[in-house]
Amino acid sequence: MAELAYKSALIVGAGQGLSGSVAKLFVGHGLKVTLAARSVDDLAPLVEEIGCDAFACDASDAAQVAKLFADLDGAGAAPDVVVYNPSYRTRGPLVDLDPVEVQRTLTVSAFGGFLVAQQAVRRMLPKRHGAVLFTGASASVKGYPLSAPFAMGKFALRGFAQSIARELAPQGIHVAHFVIDGGIRSARRAEPADKPDSLLDPDAIALSYLHVLQQPRSAWTWEIELRPWVEKF
Amino acid sequence: MAELAYKSALIVGAGQGLSGSVAKLFVGHGLKVTLAARSVDDLAPLVEEIGCDAFACDASDAAQVAKLFADLDGAGAAPDVVVYNPSYRTRGPLVDLDPVEVQRTLTVSAFGGFLVAQQAVRRMLPKRHGAVLFTGASASVKGYPLSAPFAMGKFALRGFAQSIARELAPQGIHVAHFVIDGGIRSARRAEPADKPDSLLDPDAIALSYLHVLQQPRSAWTWEIELRPWVEKF
Amino acid sequence: MAELAYKSALIVGAGQGLSGSVAKLFVGHGLKVTLAARSVDDLAPLVEEIGCDAFACDASDAAQVAKLFADLDGAGAAPDVVVYNPSYRTRGPLVDLDPVEVQRTLTVSAFGGFLVAQQAVRRMLPKRHGAVLFTGASASVKGYPLSAPFAMGKFALRGFAQSIARELAPQGIHVAHFVIDGGIRSARRAEPADKPDSLLDPDAIALSYLHVLQQPRSAWTWEIELRPWVEKF
Amino acid sequence: MAELAYKSALIVGAGQGLSGSVAKLFVGHGLKVTLAARSVDDLAPLVEEIGCDAFACDASDAAQVAKLFADLDGAGAAPDVVVYNPSYRTRGPLVDLDPVEVQRTLTVSAFGGFLVAQQAVRRMLPKRHGAVLFTGASASVKGYPLSAPFAMGKFALRGFAQSIARELAPQGIHVAHFVIDGGIRSARRAEPADKPDSLLDPDAIALSYLHVLQQPRSAWTWEIELRPWVEKF
Numbered sequence: 001m002a003e004l005a006y007k008s009a010l011i012v013g014a015g016q017g018l019s020g021s022v023a024k025l026f027v028g029h030g031l032k033v034t035l036a037a038r039s040v041d042d043l044a045p046l047v048e049e050i051g052c053d054a055f056a057c058d059a060s061d062a063a064q065v066a067k068l069f070a071d072l073d074g075a076g077a078a079p080d081v082v083v084y085n086p087s088y089r090t091r092g093p094l095v096d097l098d099p100v101e102v103q104r105t106l107t108v109s110a111f112g113g114f115l116v117a118q119q120a121v122r123r124m125l126p127k128r129h130g131a132v133l134f135t136g137a138s139a140s141v142k143g144y145p146l147s148a149p150f151a152m153g154k155f156a157l158r159g160f161a162q163s164i165a166r167e168l169a170p171q172g173i174h175v176a177h178f179v180i181d182g183g184i185r186s187a188r189r190a191e192p193a194d195k196p197d198s199l200l201d202p203d204a205i206a207l208s209y210l211h212v213l214q215q216p217r218s219a220w221t222w223e224i225e226l227r228p229w230v231e232k233f
Numbered sequence: 234m235a236e237l238a239y240k241s242a243l244i245v246g247a248g249q250g251l252s253g254s255v256a257k258l259f260v261g262h263g264l265k266v267t268l269a270a271r272s273v274d275d276l277a278p279l280v281e282e283i284g285c286d287a288f289a290c291d292a293s294d295a296a297q298v299a300k301l302f303a304d305l306d307g308a309g310a311a312p313d314v315v316v317y318n319p320s321y322r323t324r325g326p327l328v329d330l331d332p333v334e335v336q337r338t339l340t341v342s343a344f345g346g347f348l349v350a351q352q353a354v355r356r357m358l359p360k361r362h363g364a365v366l367f368t369g370a371s372a373s374v375k376g377y378p379l380s381a382p383f384a385m386g387k388f389a390l391r392g393f394a395q396s397i398a399r400e401l402a403p404q405g406i407h408v409a410h411f412v413i414d415g416g417i418r419s420a421r422r423a424e425p426a427d428k429p430d431s432l433l434d435p436d437a438i439a440l441s442y443l444h445v446l447q448q449p450r451s452a453w454t455w456e457i458e459l460r461p462w463v464e465k466f
Numbered sequence: 467m468a469e470l471a472y473k474s475a476l477i478v479g480a481g482q483g484l485s486g487s488v489a490k491l492f493v494g495h496g497l498k499v500t501l502a503a504r505s506v507d508d509l510a511p512l513v514e515e516i517g518c519d520a521f522a523c524d525a526s527d528a529a530q531v532a533k534l535f536a537d538l539d540g541a542g543a544a545p546d547v548v549v550y551n552p553s554y555r556t557r558g559p560l561v562d563l564d565p566v567e568v569q570r571t572l573t574v575s576a577f578g579g580f581l582v583a584q585q586a587v588r589r590m591l592p593k594r595h596g597a598v599l600f601t602g603a604s605a606s607v608k609g610y611p612l613s614a615p616f617a618m619g620k621f622a623l624r625g626f627a628q629s630i631a632r633e634l635a636p637q638g639i640h641v642a643h644f645v646i647d648g649g650i651r652s653a654r655r656a657e658p659a660d661k662p663d664s665l666l667d668p669d670a671i672a673l674s675y676l677h678v679l680q681q682p683r684s685a686w687t688w689e690i691e692l693r694p695w696v697e698k699f
Numbered sequence: 700m701a702e703l704a705y706k707s708a709l710i711v712g713a714g715q716g717l718s719g720s721v722a723k724l725f726v727g728h729g730l731k732v733t734l735a736a737r738s739v740d741d742l743a744p745l746v747e748e749i750g751c752d753a754f755a756c757d758a759s760d761a762a763q764v765a766k767l768f769a770d771l772d773g774a775g776a777a778p779d780v781v782v783y784n785p786s787y788r789t790r791g792p793l794v795d796l797d798p799v800e801v802q803r804t805l806t807v808s809a810f811g812g813f814l815v816a817q818q819a820v821r822r823m824l825p826k827r828h829g830a831v832l833f834t835g836a837s838a839s840v841k842g843y844p845l846s847a848p849f850a851m852g853k854f855a856l857r858g859f860a861q862s863i864a865r866e867l868a869p870q871g872i873h874v875a876h877f878v879i880d881g882g883i884r885s886a887r888r889a890e891p892a893d894k895p896d897s898l899l900d901p902d903a904i905a906l907s908y909l910h911v912l913q914q915p916r917s918a919w920t921w922e923i924e925l926r927p928w929v930e931k932f
Contacts, residue, residue: 062332094397095355099295102347106339110385114335122328143395151392152343159388162376164327169928185917197917204918211910217928218884218896219903224923229868229916402695418684430684437685444677450695451651451663452670457690462635462683528798560863561821565761568813572805576851580801588794609861617858618809625854628842630793 004213006081006131008032010072012059012116013085015042017186018135021202022083022209023050029210034077036068053077059086059112060104069119081213082120083133084113084157089150102149109153114160121164121173128172131213134161138181141225165222176212179225180205181233198230237446239314239364241265243305245292245349246318248275250419251368254435255316255442256283262443267310269301286310292319292345293337302352314446315353316366317346317390322383335382342386347393354397354406361405364446367394371414374458398455409445412458413438414466431463470679472547472597474498476538478525478582479551481508483652484601487668488549488675489516495676500543502534519543525552525578526570535585547679548586549599550579550623555616568615575619580626587630587639594638597679600627604647607691631688642678645691646671647699664696703912705780705830707731709771711758711815712784714741716885717834720901721782721908722749728909733776735767752776758785758811759803768818780912781819782832783812783856788849801848808852813859820863820872827871830912833860837880840924864921875911878924879904880932897929 009026011019014035023033027050035043035054043054053075057068072078088108090101117132124130138144140158143151158177165175185191185199192198208224215221227233242259244252247268256266260283268276268287276287286308290301305311321341323334350365357363371377373391376384391410398408418424418432425431441457448454460466475492477485480501489499493516501509501520509520519541523534538544554574556567583598590596604610606624609617624643631641651657651665658664674690681687693699708725710718713734722732726749734742734753742753752774756767771777787807789800816831823829837843839857842850857876864874884890884898891897907923914920926932 094351094400095358097347097351099348099351103344106344106389110389111336111339114330114381114385115332118327118330118332125328139392143392143397143399145396145400148347148393148396148400151396152347152389153392155392156339156343156385156389159372159376159384159386160381163378163381163384164376166376166932167327167378167381169930172928174928197915199917201915201917204915207913207915208910208918208920211907214906215925216896216900216903216906218898218900219907219925220928221907221923221925222932224920226914226918226920229871229873229919231868233865233921399699402697405695407695430682432684434682434684437682440680440682441677441685441687444674447673448692449663449667449670449673451665451667452674452692453695454674454690454692455699457687459681459685459687462638462640462686464635466632466688560817560866561824563813563817565814565817569810572810572855576855577802577805580796580847580851581798584793584796584798591794605858609858609863609865611862611866614813614859614862614866617862618813618855619858621858622805622809622851622855625838625842625850625852626847629844629847629850630842632842633793633844633847 004029004031006031006213008034008077008079009081009083010034010036010079010120011083011085012036012057013087014046014054015039016085017184018202018205019085020046021206023052025203025206025210027052031081032077034072034079059116060107062115065115065119069123078123079120080124080130081133082116083135083209084116085135086112087135087137087153089147089153091147091150093146094148097149105149105153106156109150110156110160113157117164121168124173125171131174131176133209133212134177136177136179138179140177140179162222169220172217174212174215174217174220176221177223178208179223181225181227182231195230198228200226200228237262237264239264239446241267241310241312242314242316243267243269243312243353244316244318245269245290247279247287248272249318250417251435251438252318253279254439256285258436258439258443260285264314265310267305267312292349293340295348298348298352302356311356312353313357313363314366315349316368316442317349318368319345320368320370320386322380322386324380324383326379327381330382338382338386339389342383343389343393346390350397354401357406358404364407364409366442366445367410369410369412371412373410373412395455402453405450407445407448407450407453409454410456411441412456414458414460415464428463431461433459433461470495470497472497472679474500474543474545475547475549476500476502476545476586477549477551478502478523480512480520481505482551483650484668484671485551486512487672489518491669491672491676493518497547498543500538500545525582526573528581531581531585535589544589545586546590546596547599548582549601549675550582551601552578553601553603553619555613555619557613557616559612560614563615571615571619572622575616576622576626579623583630587634590639591637597640597642599675599678600643602643602645604645606643606645628688635686638683640678640681640683640686642687643689644674645689647691647693648697661696664694666692666694703728703730705730705912707733707776707778708780708782709733709735709778709819710782710784711735711756713745713753714738715784716883717901717904718784719745720905722751724902724905724909726751730780731776733771733778758815759806761814764814764818768822777822778819779823779829780832781815782834782908783815784834785811786834786836786852788846788852790846790849792845793847796848804848804852805855808849809855809859812856816863820867823872824870830873830875832908832911833876835876835878837878839876839878861921868919873911873914873916873919875920876922877907878922880924880926881930894929897927899925899927
């Protein structure tokens with residue numbers, strides 16, 4: 001196994017189920033990992049398990065994101081890998097949606113991705129080295145009925161990621177977008193016994209996040225979709 | 234020419250170059266037209282030319298959008314066609330973008346589309362009749378480098394439109410998204426003499442907006458792209 | 467109604483249900499129409515109704531396609547509009563498909579489109595004027611299970627159409643591809659009484675074919691999809 | 700490194716530059732590899748280097764493909780992984796294309812993929828286990844001007860692959876399509892000294908082919924695109 005070209009990963013939205021698997025796999029491949037989430041309390045088990053730092057940060061707040069990166073600078077831990085996981089959604093018929101919740105869906109799912117990427121890339125550009133990974137969903141590429149806000153937020157994140165992939169790749173920064181096309185297995189969500197592997201195993205997803213970091217720059221992927229073998233698409 | 238099934242159109246973002254052409258063509262086909270824009274002063278020439286009402290409304294402000302539709306209700310002019318044109322953009326390298334401007338790009342380009350569509354559809358649903366048309370751009374389907382905020386906003390609007398198209402079509406409401414893939418000819422922007430028709434003529438664009446309103450419900454389009462014959466794509 | 471910029475249309479695959487509606491609408495807008503199909507017998511009612519010429523031609527055979535266009539040249543009827551409708555399909559599980567039928571699906575659905583377009587464009591290019599319209603299907607953009615050959619053929623036709631749209635638009639030739647995303651109403655296929663307009667009315671489809679011919683060159687569409695209001699997509 | 704779930708790979712179109720890298724990487728991960736190409740002579744160096752079997756087979760000929768798989772059956776070497784690499788192209792202005800060459804482009808690039816996949820899947824289905832990997836190109840997703848035949852062939856292969864991915868995934872067979880979006884480095888094609896890694900290194904591509912084989916079935920990819928960091932897209 002070739003050593004990774006990266007040293008230090010920041011995982012934002014680390015309360016999401018996927019984050020633990022990614023964090024552990026990255027640590028296992030020699031990356032220092034730092035976590036950030038709105039509530040650090042939720043991260044306690046993971047922090048203990050892998051022995052990493054955790055920061056409280058609302059990724060949709062510009063000042064908090066700026067402070068997070070300043071703190072990492074201070075700790076000499078500016079990441080050369082950033083994973084952006086946060087998402088939020090409200091759903092229902094268009095006519096019943098609460099504008100405040102719609103705005104929040106857009107802010108958490110997309111605007112926060114901009115805030116985090118901007119701070120991260122400011123540190124990566126001088127070294128012409130780094131990777132920024134965004135977690136998308138089925139809604140990133142298909143606008144489902146009764147879920148307009150999430151489509152708005154996830155399409156927005158994808159458009160943003162595609163734009164900065166084009167801008168930053170020639171500067172040595174690998175931007176990738178993952179379309180997670182199915183439900184993710186978790187403590188709260190198990191698959192039926194007669195439908196094995198019908199939910200995405202977060203450990204399985206993490207393998208593809210790692211793979212993207214292992215890609216030599218002559219063959220970079222900007223988007224990869226993942227779904228269970230039995231998922232309709 | 235078959236008569237249109239619609240009676241009354243509201244054009245939001247009516248200060249945009251495209252809006253005058255759409256308004257005039259709609260009026261010519263028997264639609265009553267109402268305009269809305271942040272500044273009604275800009276609309277004066279058009280209002281005078283076609284003799285329509287105009288309302289001041291910042292489409293990214295929920296209260297103003299609600300008031301606009303309440304006013305239209307009061308005037309007995311609830312529209313069965315709505316065109317959403319507003320867009321705003323900031324651009325530049327990711328690291329130089331102003332978060333306030335990025336937020337505004339997202340709000341005007343996408344969130345306002347939600348606000349307007351929600352109010353409009355509340356009036357259309359009981360009649361199971363109406364049309365909502367969204368103006369997109371090249372950036373709706375391709376994230377260009379150095380233009381991440383606009384990609385975010387326009388992808389978001391497209392995801393939103395696609396979601397509500399799926400939700401509302403079976404309820405008799407036609408939602409369509411137009412990908413305007415090129416520059417639009419205007420008083421401020423003329424094409425080179427040796428490149429005739431290399432910018433989109435707003436009158437030509439308007440023909441396709443009208444066509445979508447003419448489509449019988451057995452053959453509806455949800456997305457149509459338009460570009461000059463010489464445009465690279 | 468502005469007069470069309472075109473004079474003479476050739477409809478290939480004229481035995482398809484869509485063709486009659488397109489032919490009649492085109493004639494009604496002043497176009498001379500010529501039909502071509504493998505069997506002219508099938509065309510007799512249409513020929514009688516609109517009083518046009520009909521030619522026997524297997525569009526997947528290079529020699530027959532060349533002869534068709536030579537005959538049209540001889541009759542002074544080289545078309546400036548060509549509509550390519552033929553399609554053929556075999557379906558079933560991959561392991562049960564007959565290679566001969568798969569080959570035929572590819573040949574009729576895609577290769578024939580090349581043969582016809584090539585002959586047509588040879589006549590259009592010197593005048594830098596013409597339009598070539600291709601009829602696609604849901605399978606043009608989504609590969610459905612148990613229907614691999616049709617996906618192969620229709621994706622192929624779309625790729626071909628997109629390539630020549632890019633090549634020929636700047637030379638004044640408008641190439642467009644129609645994604646017919648649903649079943650088409652016909653003598654043999656009626657919709658359930660409780661699901662009105664759940665099949666595409668061929669007359670409704672024809673309106674969009676006509677619209678594309680009416681587009682000024684500053685705002686051309688290369689692809690348009692059409693589906694019934696109640697169709698899932 | 701987890702052991703692969705696969706045992707034996709057949710690489711078709713093994714004369715293509717990519718095949719050597721894939722073959723070597725697969726062998727290094729414990730797969731038995733068999734090569735097939737129109738001319739086995741071209742394979743001699745690779746056969747010698749990795750000590751594998753090689754078969755002559757024109758993948759666009761149904762009888763030869765059937766014989767290849769019968770021979771593999773006889774040798775007890777029915778593959779549970781198949782990689783389809785062959786492609787062929789003719790290019791130029793539409794009006795100058797030779798129909799025979801266009802037909803051949805379609806046959807080699809797409810129809811051969813069907814022939815090979817059908818034979819392979821007949822052997823995989825009873826075990827509900829296997830993987831079929833298709834090599835695509837930029838032309839798989841974008842129809843470039845002056846290259847209509849290749850767009851036709853590569854779109855066709857993609858549509859085919861997508862259809863059988865949907866059909867076969869729930870039966871335990873992983874179908875994946877690789878969009879190789881750039882030139883591949885080879886003995887005949889080197890990159891400029893001032894543009895390092897501006898061509899895809901076949902060894903780098905091979906890593907992603909291997910990765911797809913390593914994916915657990917709860918998180919399968921059906922399509923992955925790869926391009927050099929400096930490639931425009």
